Amino acid sequence: MIDPTQNFFGALGAHVASAFETVTGERPQIAVRAAAGVPKNTALLQHVFSGLPGAIWIAASEADSNAAGALALRAAGVAEADPEKLRTEFLEVINQTIAGVVREMTERLGRGIQREKTIDGDGAPADVAWASIEVAQGSARATLLAGVEPALLGALAAAGAYAIEKARELPPSFDLLLDVELPISVSFGRTQVPLKDVLKLTTGSIVELNRAIGDPVEVIVNNCVIARGEVVTVEGNFGVRIHEVVSRNERWKTLG
Numbered sequence: 001m002i003d004p005t006q007n008f009f010g011a012l013g014a015h016v017a018s019a020f021e022t023v024t025g026e027r028p029q030i031a032v033r034a035a036a037g038v039p040k041n042t043a044l045l046q047h048v049f050s051g052l053p054g055a056i057w058i059a060a061s062e063a064d065s066n067a068a069g070a071l072a073l074r075a076a077g078v079a080e081a082d083p084e085k086l087r088t089e090f091l092e093v094i095n096q097t098i099a100g101v102v103r104e105m106t107e108r109l110g111r112g113i114q115r116e117k118t119i120d121g122d123g124a125p126a127d128v129a130w131a132s133i134e135v136a137q138g139s140a141r142a143t144l145l146a147g148v149e150p151a152l153l154g155a156l157a158a159a160g161a162y163a164i165e166k167a168r169e170l171p172p173s174f175d176l177l178l179d180v181e182l183p184i185s186v187s188f189g190r191t192q193v194p195l196k197d198v199l200k201l202t203t204g205s206i207v208e209l210n211r212a213i214g215d216p217v218e219v220i221v222n223n224c225v226i227a228r229g230e231v232v233t234v235e236g237n238f239g240v241r242i243h244e245v246v247s248r249n250e251r252w253k254t255l256g
Contacts (some may be wrong), residue, residue, distance in 0.1 A: 055153025
């Protein structure tokens with residue numbers, strides 16, 4: 001059985017990795033482990049969300065928050081160790097992380113979730129479940145502590161998000177399908193055009209799509225959107241860097 005708390009922290013660790021990748025341009029290695037709690041004199045941030053009980057807590061020692069900030073500054077070519085700048089960069093990573101969590105909760109719950117406020121906490125409730133998230137990028141290391149209140153985890157689990165899943169093995173016959181090749185296409189956008197305008201199309205005509213520059217493109221397999229990402233070039237060829245894997249529920253919607 002997969003513990004919903006472990007499932008939640010695994011997803012949170014992935015968002016931490018994405019946040020560091022956003023600010024540094026390189027995805028770090030992440031190790032998530034259960035933690036007993038938060039040491040004394042550790043700075044705490046409590047993140048509260050609209051429409052959901054409970055909160056998510058993020059904590060880090062001064063050394064670890066400085067190390068996290070230094071990773072971001074180093075990627076920008078800044079070697080300066082100004083504590084204020086280090087703190088600012090650390091908070092940017094946390095903001096990116098929580099923004100990713102909000103997007104995922106919105107997707108999983110099927111309704112809009114927003115971060116209502118972030119509070120500098122003096123101490124977390126005793127029943128908060130904690131995990132350590134170790135970030136490794138090259139020789140640099142930083143460890144964050146993340147906590148989730150039972151009320152928030154319970155609300156997510158009750159709605160089917162981060163629910164307990166049965167671990168099961170793939171049937172032996174499934175291995176036969178793993179080498180089947182599937183066509184993958186990338187959609188830059190869609191639009192609807194009246195037939196009369198389609199008949200007027202000539203060389204040089206411009207068709208305006210429903211996607212702005214900078215919006216993610218969609219990766220499609222068998223007419224089903226499975227992921228979204230950004231266009232990149234790889235040795236002179238176009239490619240897509242995956243930023244988001246679409247949930248099962250959303251895949252069903254795209255098929256409809």
